Amino acid sequence: MLLQVNHLQKIFQTRFSKEKTIALQDVTFSVDDGEYIAIMGESGSGKTTLLNTLATLEKPTSGSVILNGRDVTKIKENKLAEFRRTHLGFIFQDFNLLDTLSVRDNIFLPLVLGRQKIGVMQQRLEELAPKLNIADLLNKQPFELSGGQKQRVVIARALITGPELVLADEPTAALDFRNSEHLLSLLEEINGTGQTILMVTHSAIAASHAKRVLFIKDGRIFHQLYRADREAAAFMQEISMTMTNLLGTEVR
Amino acid sequence: MLYLKLAGRNIRQSISNFLPFALSSVVMFIMNLMVATILLSPSLKKLQGWGNFAMLLILGLIVLTLFAVIFMIYSYRFLLKRRTKEFGLYHILGLKKRQIARIAALELLMMLLATVIAGTILGIILAKFLYLIFIHLLGENYFDLQWSPIAVGIVTATFACIYLLLMILGSFSIHRQSSLELLNNASKGEKEPRSRGFLAVLGIVSLAIGYYLAVTVASPFDALTKFFIAVLFVIFGTLLFYMSFTIWLLKRQKKNKNYYYQPKHFITVSGMLYRMKQNAVGLANISILVTMTFVTLATTVGLYSSINGFLNDYFVRNTIITVNTTEQRSSAFIDQVAKESGIPMKHKVVYELSNSLTGAMKNGNFENRQNLSSLTTVNFMTAETYKKLTGNTVHLNSNQAIAYPAVGSFTESSIRFGDQTFNIKNKINGIRNFPSIRLTTANWLILIVNSRAQIQPVLDAATKAAGNILPLGFETTISADAASKDAAKLNKALSDYRVDGNKIQRLDTTKEQALRGTAPSLLSYDDIHRQFLAFAGGFLFIGLVLGFTFILGTALIIYYKQISEGEQDRRSFKILQEVGLSGDEVRQTIRSQVLLVFFLPIVVAVVHFGFAFIMIQKLISLFGTTRFGLLLLTSVGTIAVVAIIYYFIYRQTSRAYYRIVER
Numbered sequence: 019m020l021l022q023v024n025h026l027q028k029i030f031q032t033r034f035s036k037e038k039t040i041a042l043q044d045v046t047f048s049v050d051d052g053e054y055i056a057i058m059g060e061s062g063s064g065k066t067t068l069l070n071t072l073a074t075l076e077k078p079t080s081g082s083v084i085l086n087g088r089d090v091t092k093i094k095e096n097k098l099a100e101f102r103r104t105h106l107g108f109i110f111q112d113f114n115l116l117d118t119l120s121v122r123d124n125i126f127l128p129l130v131l132g133r134q135k136i137g138v139m140q141q142r143l144e145e146l147a148p149k150l151n152i153a154d155l156l157n158k159q160p161f162e163l164s165g166g167q168k169q170r171v172v173i174a175r176a177l178i179t180g181p182e183l184v185l186a187d188e189p190t191a192a193l194d195f196r197n198s199e200h201l202l203s204l205l206e207e208i209n210g211t212g213q214t215i216l217m218v219t220h221s222a223i224a225a226s227h228a229k230r231v232l233f234i235k236d237g238r239i240f241h242q243l244y245r246a247d248r249e250a251a252a253f254m255q256e257i258s259m260t261m262t263n264l265l266g267t268e269v270r
Numbered sequence: 271m272l273y274l275k276l277a278g279r280n281i282r283q284s285i286s287n288f289l290p291f292a293l294s295s296v297v298m299f300i301m302n303l304m305v306a307t308i309l310l311s312p313s314l315k316k317l318q319g320w321g322n323f324a325m326l327l328i329l330g331l332i333v334l335t336l337f338a339v340i341f342m343i344y345s346y347r348f349l350l351k352r353r354t355k356e357f358g359l360y361h362i363l364g365l366k367k368r369q370i371a372r373i374a375a376l377e378l379l380m381m382l383l384a385t386v387i388a389g390t391i392l393g394i395i396l397a398k399f400l401y402l403i404f405i406h407l408l409g410e411n412y413f414d415l416q417w418s419p420i421a422v423g424i425v426t427a428t429f430a431c432i433y434l435l436l437m438i439l440g441s442f443s444i445h446r447q448s449s450l451e452l453l454n455n456a457s458k459g460e461k462e463p464r465s466r467g468f469l470a471v472l473g474i475v476s477l478a479i480g481y482y483l484a485v486t487v488a489s490p491f492d493a494l495t496k497f498f499i500a501v502l503f504v505i506f507g508t509l510l511f512y513m514s515f516t517i518w519l520l521k522r523q524k525k526n527k528n529y530y531y532q533p534k535h536f537i538t539v540s541g542m543l544y545r546m547k548q549n550a551v552g553l554a555n556i557s558i559l560v561t562m563t564f565v566t567l568a569t570t571v572g573l574y575s576s577i578n579g580f581l582n583d584y585f586v587r588n589t590i591i592t593v594n595t596t597e598q599r600s601s602a603f604i605d606q607v608a609k610e611s612g613i614p615m616k617h618k619v620v621y622e623l624s625n626s627l628t629g630a631m632k633n634g635n636f637e638n639r640q641n642l643s644s645l646t647t648v649n650f651m652t653a654e655t656y657k658k659l660t661g662n663t664v665h666l667n668s669n670q671a672i673a674y675p676a677v678g679s680f681t682e683s684s685i686r687f688g689d690q691t692f693n694i695k696n697k698i699n700g701i702r703n704f705p706s707i708r709l710t711t712a713n714w715l716i717l718i719v720n721s722r723a724q725i726q727p728v729l730d731a732a733t734k735a736a737g738n739i740l741p742l743g744f745e746t747t748i749s750a751d752a753a754s755k756d757a758a759k760l761n762k763a764l765s766d767y768r769v770d771g772n773k774i775q776r777l778d779t780t781k782e783q784a785l786r787g788t789a790p791s792l793l794s795y796d797d798i799h800r801q802f803l804a805f806a807g808g809f810l811f812i813g814l815v816l817g818f819t820f821i822l823g824t825a826l827i828i829y830y831k832q833i834s835e836g837e838q839d840r841r842s843f844k845i846l847q848e849v850g851l852s853g854d855e856v857r858q859t860i861r862s863q864v865l866l867v868f869f870l871p872i873v874v875a876v877v878h879f880g881f882a883f884i885m886i887q888k889l890i891s892l893f894g895t896t897r898f899g900l901l902l903l904t905s906v907g908t909i910a911v912v913a914i915i916y917y918f919i920y921r922q923t924s925r926a927y928y929r930i931v932e933r
């Protein structure tokens with residue numbers, strides 16, 4: 019087992035008001051090596067909070083997150099950055115590329131921060147770039163790219179460190195339909211090479227590309243569906259129906 | 271009415287945007303008002319030599335006004351840029367651009383009103399305080415400063431004009447942009463600047479020319495004329511330096527992969543490079559402002575602190591009388607007048623010199639013609655006088671002379687006056703009981719010759735060149751210590767006499783008559799000291815006011831820079847943290863970036879100043895020989911003080927930056 023999430027709870031309390039927001043109530047699930055999991059839920063259900071907690075960007079109020087036998091919630095503050103850099107890869111909704119760096123340097127960023135040798139960096143990029151179809155873009159600046167191109171660059175940056183787990187937060191939210199489709203099949207391919215992916219989304223289409231879908235509501239895992247050998251389109255039907263029935267919301 | 275409400279609400283709501291603008295506006299108003307109030311105060315007229323101060327103050331006021339114009343435009347453009355989004359929203363919501371421009375103008379009008387009210391009250395209070403400093407620097411003691419409605423009126427009118435200009439600028443910039451641009455202005459990507467080798471070379475060459483001009487000034491007048499040319503070259507060079515040279519340098523660092531791909535360099539170099547295009551002008555502005563502060567303060571402080579040195583060099587005794595005739599006659603005459611007036615004169619030193627020959631000196635050739643860049647005054651002294659002063663006997667042939675270049679340098683082996691040539695036997699560095707400076711001209715050369723007869727032809731030739739008005743001959747200087755009151759009394763008594771060659775005559779006050787000749791002159795240390803102090807004090811005052819304003823300007827530019835960069839960097843640092851840079855590392859990176867931007871302008875300004883120093887030294891020597899050590903000391907002191915203030919400003923403004931980045 020790669021990842022084990024136990025009774026995760028996250029309560030937000032702003033400093034000046036007594037009011038508490040329970041973002042995660044009691045979340046428990048586990049992820050096996052090579053899985054592709056989508057976590058679905060409506061807006062405000064705590065998806066981003068869950069992902070941020072897994073990503074060690076946020077400390078849970080209670081509960082544990084165990085990655086390869088190590089409790090990431092117990093990692094010291096000054097070691098967190100290094101942990102993120104070496105074990106996790108991130109794909110964000112709004113790309114999060116640095117304007118100041120060229121596309122190539124954006125992809126190198128985590129390796130540079132890890133003081134990797136240039137030769138190694140270049141070699142890894144050479145392997146990765148054709149797969150993601152970004153070989154021609156490497157010398158450009160981020161603002162020169164389209165949304166889909168940017169997201170592929172972000173994926174390259176997430177994969178170049180060879181992370182154990184790739185975390186994606188609404189990766190298709192800022193993309194149009196065609197680019198979304200393209201990106202989703204790309205993620206599927208990447209998963210096909212054995213890369214474990216955990217994606218958070220409120221789109222049934224996006225979720226239908228995963229192997230397993232977890233539904234989250236009111237800070238709890240509610241239900242899960244396995245894709246098995248179904249086509250994405252068929253799987254999507256079931257996801258939509260589940261969302262409508264279980265959560266009482268209409269989703270596309 | 272609706273617009274008025276909107277404008278008022280805008281200011282209240284985005285007070286943090288308006289505050290720096292309001293602050294610079296009020297401060298500029300106060301600075302202008304203070305100087306104008308002092309300028310127009312009736313008590314200024316009571317000061318000795320008030321005409322000079324009035325000139326200085328007017329000059330200062332002009333510089334301040336220009337500065338205010340530039341600065342207000344800078345501040346307002348910053349304000350506008352931060353509000354483009356807000357204006358864009360208005361536009362989308364259905365306000366016409368004309369209406370938005372009207373709101374912006376109304377906002378400005380309110381700011382103007384606030385500036386005038388706050389500025390007038392504070393300005394009048396602070397002017398009193400500043401006036402105390404001013405009077406103290408001049409060594410005077412009148413303390414009454416009336417506030418002047420005219421001054422308020424003038425400064426208000428000036429600021430009204432500035433604000434009108436801002437309104438025009440504002441409405442232009444609002445009209446020019448399309449609504450989408452207005453909305454999206456903030457988030458536009460920019461291509462990494464290309465390095466332009468040509469411009470880099472041009473910048474370096476321009477700096478080199480400016481520096482070369484500074485290093486090669488020969489005389490004070492030379493410095494005066496070359497100064498502005500050098501300044502222009504240096505400003506231009508500085509701008510190009512930042513715009514191209516730094517980019518070229520950063521590009522080179524980036525090309526060096528082993529250097530570039532290290533965590534610290536990676537983020538700093540790429541960040542600096544990305545920002546250099548916008549940064550260049552800001553950094554150049556800061557460098558130039560800091561240099562201006564250095565130069566202004568160092569010159570005026572240097573001049574002020576040199577006064578005592580000048581005067582000590584000149585006043586061998588506290589009273590110096592010059593009589594335009596031979597030693598024998600003069601000495602007897604002064605003794606007699608002093609005795610008649612009952613004035614005791616102690617520690618008398620008497621010597622005789624030829625009348626001054628003032629002309630152009632070039633390669634050891636003296637010409638009776640006025641040329642500002644090589645202006646030199648020559649006086650001859652006989653070997654006999656020299657012996658009397660120093661006790662040293664010198665043996666000179668009829669065509670030999672000993673040179674004492676009191677002010678300026680003299681390196682020739684001979685000196686020619688028309689067809690008469692003197693070979694320089696040797697050079698000396700000083701004569702006992704003899705002044706080492708002259709109060710009026712640039713270069714001063716004393717030539718010790720064997721006898722009077724030898725130089726009479728030279729003097730005659732000069733007389734002829736001057737148009738035969740007064741025949742040149744010999745004059746006598748009598749230095750003695752006398753009480754200040756006695757000196758004044760003696761001066762009055764002497765003013766009744768006229769000396770013409772060998773005749774000394776007394777004016778008959780009952781008769782209207784014009785006697786030929788000149789009155790004996792008497793200079794007393796106290797008088798001259800007061801005059802010098804008044805002049806240098808006025809200079810120092812203006813220097814302090816301008817220096818303060820420049821520092822303030824620097825502070826504001828840095829503040830604006832920090833704020834706008836903080837906003838740009840916030841996102842970057844968030845991303846970096848997510849990708850795997852720890853909070854500490856982020857802070858470290860910020861600090862090294864911030865520090866670089868802090869040190870660069872100071873380093874550039876210090877280098878600039880190093881070259882300017884050579885000119886400043888020459889300029890100050892207009893008033894007498896400069897003491898290199900003292901000037902260096904005051905300059906270093908000034909730089910240190912300004913640097914400390916600068917650092918303080920920087921620390922305060924970087925807090926604002928950190929607050930934004932770490933939000």
Ligand SMILES: Nc1ncnc2c1ncn2[C@@H]1O[C@H](COP(=O)(O)OP(=O)(O)OP(=O)(O)O)[C@@H](O)[C@H]1O
Pocket residue numbers: 030031032039040041059060061062063064065066067068220
């Ligand atoms: N930093 C925070 N401080 C206080 N409350 C927060 C914070 N972050 C999230 N919350 C609250 O926690 C709850 C879950 O938020 P979260 O961002 O995880 O939702 P989400 O599922 O990602 O929604 P969406 O689909 O809209 O992105 C929300 O009620 C939100 O208001």
Ligand SMILES: [Mg+2]
Pocket residue numbers: 065066067
């Ligand atoms: Mg979310």
